[in-house]
Amino acid sequence: MSTTVTPPPKKVNRLGLEVLNYKGSKTTLCAGCGHNSVSERIVECFYELGVEPYKVAKFSGIGCSSKSPAYFLGMSHGFNGVHGRMPAIATGALLANRTMMGLGVTGDGDTASIGIGQFMHLVRRNMPMIYVIENNGVYGLTKGQFSATADLGSTLKTGAPNDLPPFDCCALALKWGATFVARTFSGDKKQLQAIIKASIAHQGLSVIDVISPCVTFNDHVGSTKSYGYMKDHEEVLHELDFVPFFEEIAVDIPEGEAMDVQMHDGSHLRIRKLERDFDPTNRLAALAALEESEAKGEVLTGVLYVNTHKPTFIEQLNMCEEPVATLPESKVRPSQAVLDQVMEELR
Numbered sequence: 001m002s003t004t005v006t007p008p009p010k011k012v013n014r015l016g017l018e019v020l021n022y023k024g025s026k027t028t029l030c031a032g033c034g035h036n037s038v039s040e041r042i043v044e045c046f047y048e049l050g051v052e053p054y055k056v057a058k059f060s061g062i063g064c065s066s067k068s069p070a071y072f073l074g075m076s077h078g079f080n081g082v083h084g085r086m087p088a089i090a091t092g093a094l095l096a097n098r099t100m101m102g103l104g105v106t107g108d109g110d111t112a113s114i115g116i117g118q119f120m121h122l123v124r125r126n127m128p129m130i131y132v133i134e135n136n137g138v139y140g141l142t143k144g145q146f147s148a149t150a151d152l153g154s155t156l157k158t159g160a161p162n163d164l165p166p167f168d169c170c171a172l173a174l175k176w177g178a179t180f181v182a183r184t185f186s187g188d189k190k191q192l193q194a195i196i197k198a199s200i201a202h203q204g205l206s207v208i209d210v211i212s213p214c215v216t217f218n219d220h221v222g223s224t225k226s227y228g229y230m231k232d233h234e235e236v237l238h239e240l241d242f243v244p245f246f247e248e249i250a251v252d253i254p255e256g257e258a259m260d261v262q263m264h265d266g267s268h269l270r271i272r273k274l275e276r277d278f279d280p281t282n283r284l285a286a287l288a289a290l291e292e293s294e295a296k297g298e299v300l301t302g303v304l305y306v307n308t309h310k311p312t313f314i315e316q317l318n319m320c321e322e323p324v325a326t327l328p329e330s331k332v333r334p335s336q337a338v339l340d341q342v343m344e345e346l347r
Contacts, residue, residue, distance in 0.1 A: 014050040014246065022047040024074040029064060034186030034212030034227075035134045039071045041189065042103075042132075045196040046073060049244055057093055057100045061086040061115060064141055064214075065107035065134035073103075084115025087122035090129055091313075097323040098314050101200070102129030109139050112148040112167040119169075123176045123205060125313040130199045130206045131178075133169055134186075136214035137225035144217025155222035169209045170304055171290050174283055179204035179307040181286065183300060185230050186212040194240035194269070195303060201245075201263035204312050211299060224299075235293055237278055237302030241270040261306050271303065280306050 012018055022043045027036050046053070053075035060066035062083035069078055077100070081089040086104055094102045111119045111133050122131065137150040146154075149169065150162045173181045180202045182195045192210065199206035213219045213227045223229060245266035258272040261280065271280060279285055286304040293300035324332070334342075 013047055015052065017047070017050075017053075019043065019047045021075060022053060022073055024069070024071045027068075027071045029067065029071075030214075030216050032215040033064070034136065034210070034214070035065055035068045036071070037186040037189070038105075038132065038134055038192070038210055038212060039068050041192045041196055042072045045193055045200060049197060049200055050246075051101065051200060055099065055101055057090075057097075057102050059086045059090040059093070059102065059104045061106055061110040062141075063107040063110050063139070064136075065105055065212075066110060068134065069103075069105050076103075084110055084113070085118060086110065086115065087118040087127075087131075091122065091125070091127055094127065094129060095314065095317075095319070096325040098319060098321075099323055102127070104129055104131045106131065106133055108133060108135045108137060108147040108149040108169070112169055116148070116167065120172065120176060123173050123178050123207070125316075126177050126179055126205050126310055128203050128205065128312040128314060130196075130202075131208065133207070133209045134212040135169070135209055135225070136212050136218050137223065138214050138218040140214050140217055144214070149225075151224040154224040155220075157217060157220050159222070168290060168294070169207065171287060173205075173207040174287050174290075174305055177205070177310075178207045178305075179310050180206035180303075181305040182207070182303045183209045183211070185234055185299075185301055186210055187227060187230065188234075188301065191236070191240055191301060194242045197242040197244070198240075198263060198267075198269040198303065198306075201242075201265045201267040201269075202306070202308070203264040204307070204310060211301075230299060233297060233299050235296075235298040235300050236274060237276070237289070237300055237304070238274055239272040240303060241272070243268040243270060262308070264308060269303065269306065280304065283307070 053073050056076035058069040058078040060069050060080050090102050090104050135149055138144045146162045149166045152165050154162050170181050170183050184192045184195050219226045261269040280303050283305050
């Protein structure tokens with residue numbers, strides 16, 4: 001007598017999609033690479049929040065980090081651009097179709113070296129997208145030379161010291177206009193998850209600087225971007241929770257111990273203070289906290305700044321609600337009479 005075994009029901013999110021619908025190709029990065037941890041968290045966060053994959057546009061440039069969009073959200077759109085030029089590509093695509101959620105994944109070289117000019121213009125415009133910097137302090141594709149985010153005095157595997165001061169991507173983003181700025185560690189699953197979820201709910205530029213150790217070229221004693229260094233020197237700013245808009249939001253927080261930041265879609269970023277009294281809506285306080293931690297030789301992690309009131313670049317341009325890419329020719333092409341008038345005025 002045979003017995004039919006009914007398989008357990010597949011676990012799905014609120015859209016009825018399985019987690020497999022949010023995965024991509026098998027990674028080709030080094031085993032243990034911190035970038036793979038970031039990819040895994042992106043898969044989890046987009047699945048748990050029920051983001052429609054085909055409404056996401058992934059952008060990247062060149063580098064180990066820029067390979068990682070192939071490893072998540074395989075059903076979404078993707079564009080792998082020229083080294084350092086991802087922000088311009090993302091800006092054009094998102095202006096053409098404002099209904100897409102932009103997700104840029106880049107590295108410290110792609111952002112702070114060849115791409116720093118493009119990064120700064122993206123920041124000052126407050127382009128509504130998520131911008132993840134997988135920061136390991138070296139150029140992993142070209143055998144581990146120092147990048148522009150390598151700390152002064154850190155050493156290569158060869159023992160050669162870095163004698164140039166670094167760019168702090170979070171400080172640059174804070175100074176020039178990003179409306180969500182965070183630093184985290186690829187080895188801190190809970191914090192990284194909360195930050196990515198909050199960035200998904202945010203309408204504006206979210207800059208997430210992820211210290212992501214390079215296990216091949218920059219995970220040795222003397223590196224300030226290694227797994228061991230981060231474990232010993234990470235200074236956690238606060239504990240983070242994220243409550244999506246579709247879950248019941250019960251606020252029961254003792255006075256002075258925590259705060260809720262309501263995101264654009266009604267979700268809540270819940271911040272529980274640890275030892276310090278820090279207000280993530282105060283940009284100057286965030287800059288001061290970065291300076292203080294640098295002076296102590298610490299790596300400050302957490303949500304540094306949130307601004308839910310500043311208009312995005314799309315709002316500043318007063319663009320129509322309908323995606324420009326879908327407008328008919330009659331609406332986007334000037335008539336012959338208008339062109340004749342322009343030519344006449346130029347004579």
